[in-house]
Amino acid sequence: MSPIRFTGMASGLDTEKMIKDLMKAQREPVNRLIRKKQTDEWKRDTYREMNKLLDELKKSVDAIRYSSNFKKKVTFSENDGVVSTKVSGIPQFSTYAVKVEKMAKAESPAGLSLQLDNVVDKSQPLGAKGIFTINGVDISIDVDDSISSINAKLAERSADNKALIEASFVNGSLVFTSKSGAELTETDPDDPSKKIFSVSFTADPDGTSGKVKISGNVNSSARTDGEKGIIYINGVKLETTTNLVSFDGIDFTIKGDNGGQVVNVNTKTDEDAIFNQIKGFVDKYNEVIEKVNAKISEPRYRSYKPLLDEEKEELPEKTAEKLEAMAKSGILLRDPILKSALDQMRYAISAPLKGSGVNEKFDTLSEIGIGGPPSGKYAYQENGKLYINETKLREAIRNNGEDVLKLFTNYSKSEDPTTKFNESGVAERLFSQLTKAMDKVTKEAGSSNIAFDDSAISRSIRDTDKEIERWEDRLKMIEDRYWKQFTAMEKAMSKFQSQGNWFAQMLGQK
Known part of the structure; x- marks a missing residue:
């Protein structure tokens, strides 16, 4: 509990204000530490925002990292009234000959x-x-x-x-x-x-x-026994208790026997699904690099500093928000971790794919219709944004599906880092680079998902907190000393005034 202090009784001075003004100068080192801590917290939080963006892109890349996602197919039955189909896996054949010898008859329970x-x-x-x-x-x-x-x-x-x-x-x-x-x-x-x-x-x-x-x-009512159906698919005899049969990644629904005539079911690459999957990746890539580029090129206003609590209280709310936004701007200007991450990502998607079995006509994204902006004097401002030539990409998916698959998903078992990079597909490379970049950001700024944060910035914040505590103890001692000095002065002046009054009284009596 703070002591009750009576000031200026003898001197008439506003001692409390004088000590408060003296302490303002003494508190400046603490204020610098508080501003430093706020800046570190802003930087940590902004890094984590960038890491969240990189994680979103990583998840999008992961969806096109596996070959199964490029082998999606659709089916077409020559007679949908007899046999309808739905893809449930990865069909191996281009055509399935279906003959229904006998439809299954379901049991009617009692x-x-x-x-x-x-x-x-x-x-x-x-x-x-x-x-x-x-x-x-x-x-x-x-x-x-x-x-x-x-x-x-x-x-x-x-x-x-x-x-x-x-x-x-x-x-x-x-x-x-x-x-x-x-x-x-x-x-x-x-x-x-x-x-x-x-x-x-x-x-x-x-x-x-x-x-x-x-x-x-x-x-009860009487039970009617069911009867097994007999179906031939590509010559394979299947006996089934239901009229829904799964065979080689396709669900066949039997609706009739068609007099024992063969019904052909044809498959082809699901062009739309693969195109939309690649487009989704490109859209997310463009969104992420745009936001990261904006953050590392944000202007820095060095004359603006984080506001102290007492400074915020003295300002209108909107003014305080504007000043804080100016102080926060450029917190990651030309940040080496994020700048390096963008450079590595661009290289990962632009370097040609190498290795055995790679078609040199389809070893880069540009050769399947994914490239940079149209040439022009403002093209450099796009900062690596990707553009899709839809006609060219659909054509590559339709006619060179295996080459497109390799370009994105090729996996290298090489132990040599350079060879592994060259022989890895675009998605595999990008996934690896994103993982490395996110690890660096986490090491620098930590993660909200990790219970104990031992990142560089968090350690700096903890050190600053300790330094602030030491300074607060020191300032308390300095303030107490000021009060003792002013109190001693007041006592001396009070004594002097008492003696003066005594002499005045003595002289008045004579």
Whole structure:
């Protein structure tokens, strides 16, 4: 608690203001440290913003780093009414001959429905106590059991007894249906060739049927067995229980047999998907290098410094914001880490791809329609921005897909850094350069995702905090000394005034 000080009682001086003015000069080293800390924090945060941009580009590059992303295909059926298709993987053939000998026929399960009173969901207790006999299997239930718990008990018993019956809540009723493979215990009275199951409920002597409305045995509908389908794809015989067949990365949906006639399904490169993927990368690349270039070329206003808290309080809010923006501007002007990163990125996408099997006509991005700005006196201002010749790129994808794939995804196993770089595809090179650049930025400024930040800037901020603490202790001592000096002066003047008054009184008496 600060002591109460009475100042200027003898001298008439505004001691508090004088000490405050004296301390302003003494505080200047601390103010410099506070401004330095603020500058370091701005620099750290701006570095992290740049790292976030580089990470966004890295993720975009990662999407075109693998060959599977350049092997996307679309399919076309000659008779979509008989066979429709959807690509689910990477098809190997250009044509698939499909012949449907017999369509699969799904099993129609046996089922029955029991009326319930005032039940609104499957987790609500049914209030019944007793034994359900379902397909010859006894299931004990209590008043707290719900449809969900009954179903769990059925599932538990199914493994041993092959009851394979499940309970559901449908339209306010308790519905039992047979699963595929259920060994039903009874025959349909109307058609002995078909199987059914029955459900009965024996109430506990002390219990009640609760909300379940059942009297005696209730028979299910009859089950109709399914039939396997027989399909030939490129001569391979497939027996299936459904009319959806997956073969070599394609899902074939069988809709008819077409009299046993062959239906051809053709594949081709998904030009749009690959083009959009490459375009997405180019757009993100341009966005990131534009923002990074803007940051490292931002003007620096050295006469503007970070504002102290008391300075902010004395200024209108908008004025303070404007002055801080001027002080923050150019915080990464000509930054060597980011400038080097941009140079390495440009080199990674412009250097020709080398190695065995590389088509020299398609060993650079410019040869597939991705290059710099149109020539002109302002072209240099684009700072490495990429432009796409859509016609040329689509043509390369369509006619030289394997060469485009290599240009982006080629992977080198060489241990020699120079050879590895030359033999790596554009995406592989760029991914590597971005990783190195981000590591350098993280080493310099840390990351918000890392619990302990031992980056260079964060260490500097911690050192500054310690120095500020030392200075604050020193300033406290200096201020206390000033107060002691002024207090001593006041006491001396007060004593002098008292003596003067005594002499005046003595002279007045004479």
